[in-house]
Amino acid sequence: MIRRFAVFLLLLGLGAIFADLLLGYTPSEELNLTARYYAEHTAQDLGAANIVTAIVVTYRGLDTLGEVTVLFLTATIIGMVLARGRKHRALQRQLPAAGELLTTGSRLLVPLILLLGVYVFVNGHLTPGGGFQGGAIVASAALLLLLTDPLKRFSHRLIAVMEAVSGLFFIGLGVLGLVYAGGFLDSRVLPNGAFGTLFSAGVMPIIYSFIGLKVGAEFTSMLTHLAETEQS
Amino acid sequence: MRIPWALLTLFIVINYGLLMTALVQKIGARVGRRHGIPIWQNYIDMIKNYALRTSITHGVMFYLGPVFRLSGGVGLLLFVPSIYGSEMFANFSFAGDLILALYFVFFGTLGMALGAAESGHPYSAIGITRGLSQMTAAELPFALAVFAVALQYQTLSVTEIVAAQQGGVLHWTLFTNPLAVAAAMMSFLGSMMRPPFDVVLAPQEIPIGPPTEYHSSFLAMMQTNRALFPVAKIVVYMNLFFGGAGSWPEFFLKVFLIYMVSAFVGVVFPRFRVEQSIRWFLIWAVPLGILAVVLV
Amino acid sequence: MVSPLYIIAVGLGAAFLLGLLPEKWQRAAYGVTLLALALMGWIAGSWLWAFALQGAAPVEIFTAGTQPPFAINFRVGLAEASLALLMALTGLHAALYMRDTLFKQGRRAMAVLLIFVMATCGVIFTRDLFNLFVFMELVVISTGGLVLLSADRRALGAGLKYLIVSQLVSILMLVGMVFAYHATGTLNIDGMAAAQADLFKGGALAFFLMLMAVLAELKPFPANGWGLDIYESAHPAFAALFSAATGAATVYAADKLLLIGGAQWLPLASAIGIVTFVVANIFALVQDNDRRLLGYSSIAQVGLILTVIGQRDLLGEQYYFVAGGILLAHAVAKAGLFWLSGLVAARGLGDWAALRGHPVLVFAFVTFIALLVGLPPFPGFYAKWELAHALAANGQLWLLGLILFGALLEAAYLFRWFGYVLKREQPQAGLLLQAIKEDVALSAVVVAWLLAYLWGELSGQGNLLHAIPLLFALLFLPLDWLPAKLKNGLAIAGLVGWFYLHYPSYDALQLIFAAVMLPGGAIILLASFQTQQRRVGFYPAAMLMFAGLAMLIEAKTSFAFFAAWELLTVGSYFLILRGKHSEPHALSYIVFSLGGAFLMLAGFALAAQGVPDFKIAALAQVAEPFAPWVFALLAIGFMTKTAAVGVHIWLPGAHAEAETDVSPLVSGILLKAGLFGLFVLLMTMGKQQLYGVELTHVMLWIGAISALIGNLLAIFQEDAKRLLAYSSIGQMGYALFGLAMMNHLGWLMALMFVINHYIYKSMLFLSVGGVAKRTGTRDMYRMGGLITLMPLSFIATLIGIIAVSGVPPLSGFGGRWIFYNAIMTAEYRLPMVIIFLAGPIAFLYLFRLIHTIFLGQLKDELRTVKEAPFWIVLPQMIFVVALLVFALIPGMALRHVDAYLAPFFGGQNGLDWAGLTITSEFGYWSPVSIMLIIGVIFATLFAWLLFVNRRAQPVKQFNIVFAGERPFRPETTHFAWNFFAPYRKALGFLTQPLVTIFWETLTELLHSAADILRRMYTGNGQTYAIHLLAFVIIVYLLWMGGL
């Protein structure tokens, strides 16, 4: 009780800070320095239609690298922790069979989902969406499969290789930028190409695709590892 | 050249001491309605003891104890001028000033204590602890008084202090600085081994304290000292507070009178235990001394 | 040169690559990991080389081929490069240290480790706020993973608590950041710093939230429970990483953030830092788990660095020197200690006693502790010095005081721990030795000494590691395998040689002290020849002390003086600690001494007022209002060393429990260092009034009371060495008194005491030590009657006590005589009363000393005792001769000093040394004739006695008049126990241990307060999160309310 009250008081204080921020906030009328730069230069410098993607992949590519690393790290740790001391006992309880509908539905949907995912991250530099979104969609396919058969096993090896390879390519492309273009993760290793077409914006689509693959792989490995806790 | 004179002084003082102590004994006895000892008793004792041919020793320090003791007495006597203004009886006062005399008092005490201690007799040790404990408190007012006097006359040389007191009784420290003298006389009582401060030798309680184990010529030597030392000490007092002595008769008179002070007190008061005497000195004598020092 | 970006790239690439390797290829994976870490280290190192030695300018690294603030950029300069190197190296060592664990956990664990190191480097390099956030999150998550490597299952809980807190942190961070972005239109740190104005128009709160988020990662009080749990439960190697790497990186992040905030936010950082520093140290006092203790200490250190960051403006170009010094010292020491903790099997502090078997490990432990506490010659020492001066010069006295207080606490518990290591009984558990782990730990030692040298070079003060005496002392470390006798010879040669080479350059005063300290020390060291075997650890300690003394005498600047002071303090501490039961006493010694030293530091800093190398002589020019305070601080510092009453309680135990030949060293010689300091102080600063109080008058009283209390307590001791120790307090009281009289003869008397006390106290300690060695006890009442069995020791003691008591004809009288002449011209008379009382009391304990040991009744069990060993007796005999010579011709030593002192008093009332008689304006004194006369009288009477009782025959022990009985039990007749009972009745009330009670209560209060307060760390993750929230809100109310 005392704890709740204390928490309440403290949050009241935090709320006061937030309220202060809220009241002090005035929406800016036009773009500030940074945003203006992006708006003006993205297109001709990087040739990406989706400015956000340009920022994510190139301008703030380092963040994205870190972000991908976060996923990789989490997946690794989860793998490490859950792999440790796992007892491979047979399952005690009998899982209820997944319904007919779910099974068939998943068979039908999984390919489509995968297709959608790939489309989303390949076109990340043109349309809304990108590597993370696409990767998430891809992973959702895996999730669907797990829902239908909780005991389904994915090849850890395959996943591991996939995340490793795509990660290495990401870094490799970044270093290429350092060597052949303006700096680490500079997308202008390849020519910008025709604005708005699929093969444009330098290596941006490629990087984003690898991100997509990697994210998909990470999510899948997390899902499977967490799913495998079911059986122990 | 000084040495013969010094020896003469020594001779005079020892004989005077022997007679005077005996006389005071006798007076004390008479006060107590007793007949008392013959005046020459001390001589008899001494000769007898020196003549004793059987004697035992407990070791080196035991042997040296009396020597220390007597050297202390003799030294004290010879380091202060006995007769003011006479070159002959200035003794060895050139060697050091008042401070030398003050600290040389302890020479005998310490040596005696060491000797007595080696005898291994518990009474000796007990007597010594009592003696030393009482001394620390008794010496304090005296030291203060000396400091006061030294400040008063701005010198530490005994001769100069005496010189400063010449020209009439009223120039004596006794009158120019009564507080100091009062403090000093109190401490004088404490150092004369007479009641109420004689618990160190304390007949009945512990048979004769530190000297318990001493006998024959050892004892004789200490008796010599007992005759010599009080006089030597009184000489210091006389020089510091009572204008010194210009001639032997004056010397004899003053010494006798000063000695009588302790004798009077002695016959009147009962004996203090050590802690009592310590408190007594700290409470009554020391404040006087402090006043003397501050007011000078 | 390779772009620093490759540090990131290599780390990540290797981590991803590990994914490709098959599970089985553990070795290959491990190899890749080590290779990657080494590569990162090499890149960082090459840049460091470039910046440090080739003076390259800091480089900006752009990404995405776009200028900041539109793309993320790195900056690498000296600081970044060195920190990155630190990260990579600790990472590498961690990998080596954790080899077995990593093999068990597989490549995943290695990948996490790599990413951790990479992320910390990223935190250091990046100049983009959001990027900073990303890297910090990476550090958080990888921490979450590495915590689980611990064998300790409780780590799980710790990790969860950490994650919960970090969630809160990231929320604060993000909200703050986006608003800051909105206010400034940029995420670039330098951009924001430039746009400070509009940041604080709209976004002061935003910045506040970000700052809180970053500071929270620094584990400020009270929001740091989670950190402690991690320290306690994590794998030691990771704890090392967490303390060294994470700590350093986050500190640097905070530094960047404060760059945005600018000057007005610095005080906040200082405030939070100092509170954390002090509180964490207080809490650490009551820790008994080693790793948690180290955790508290880490938190404290980081708090200290935060405080320094807050003072960057007033540190100016010293900023990186100071902050870096503290930071690196902390990192290396903590890493080393955590690595050591991996070698110790059990977790209690006492269990570290297992190290005792391995001198090298003990040395490592000492190095780390010295590094942490900031003792010379380590970087922390230089940093502390500069920091104190900067603070004092700018009036930040409260801050300075708090820092010193905290540092003292830290020193206290660290040295207590060291005491356990050397003194507690070896536990069953013992050590888990493993070559690789040892090597890792020892490599930290090497780095520590390298840093020591480096900082010495960088400091403007001259490198302590170039000081010959110190090097000579350190030389004994590698030589410690030699037999003791050989080392002893070398040591003596060193002392005498150094004195011989240097005495021409000394003035009279220095000469006296140097003669007492160096050749004097050599004489005492003769006694050490009787020790057998190797005596490991004795000589480095002893020579460290002598090195300090030698440097102290020659010190010209306040820095040199202070450095020497700390050296001799530490050396003597190690010496004292060697005694069998000296653990608690050595502790109180070091705590008091360091406390005093810190006061001195404050005093010097206050005096210098920012002047670079402040000459000791310049103390004379210190002006109001500082002068009296400087005087007071320094005086108290020195009086702590001379054990003046009030700060004396360390002395008896320390001197009594020390080894036989150490007691004279620390008593006869070490105490003089304090007197030397007081001399220097009084000569330069003279009299000072504080609030109208004459400070020298106060010292006069302190000296008098010390003399009284010291002597009084001495007479009631049953333990011979304690008796002597207390008498030292009294003697130093006299000396202090003489100095404080501020007149010519007073100072002369003080010098007389320097010489006398050295001679007779060393002599007495040696002879008593010899007796104790033979009889196997220090209780005097167990001895008795030893005069015939140990005649030489007896003679030494006899001469000694006659000298101490000041009875003519020996040299003690000279001291008294000068004293009386001195007080004739003293301004104050009342203190004399106390001195007069103290004087005769000395007789009591002196007589007791000689009586109860050598006289009285011999005990049955001691009848076969032999004379003390030759090497212990020899120096005593030398001292006897010295004493007699000095008694005869004191002028030999004193007249020069007399002349030297004259100018300080306009040549007034000096002494006249013409001929054999020494004359003052009040009296005269002729040592030779006194000696002669007394000699003659004594001899004559002795001859007479010999003549009159030729036939005196010695008798057996019990042949005494004892109520007609012959006692056969010496115990019953040896009157020794409670010797001065009547005196206790009369004046016992003066011996109430008020001071002891005071200090004990103080420490007790600190401990119980810590024990109660630390219970706020309930171990509940939620509570910790609430602490964090509370921390934010409280700071908000206090700071933003005030802003």
Add this chain to the structure above:
Amino acid sequence: MDWIAMATGFILILMGLYGALTNRNILRIIVSFSVANTGVNLVLVAVGYMRGRTAPILDEAVPMTDAVTRIIDPLPQALVLTAIVIGLGVTALMLTYAYKLYEEKGTLDISKCRDLKW
């Protein structure tokens, strides 16, 4: 009307934190934190939002030339993307911890895992 999104975000944060600091069950705590994170993300995008403008994607509707006047601030959107992923990572990690703790102690009550303290 723009501030509604932001206010909602803040409220979500406070709600989330309240839940996280008062619930004892670790799973609930995790869920509460993800609520708070959502709130944070909402605040992030809300700051980027500008009335009457459109998404920062250049196409027929938004020609390069007048992009400056037509699109909203793209940066916060990029940030939010990262923030989401990081939040997800931490959440996953905490779930793992929860699982192991449950395996270890057989309870999910956070006040039960207090074997490290003081």
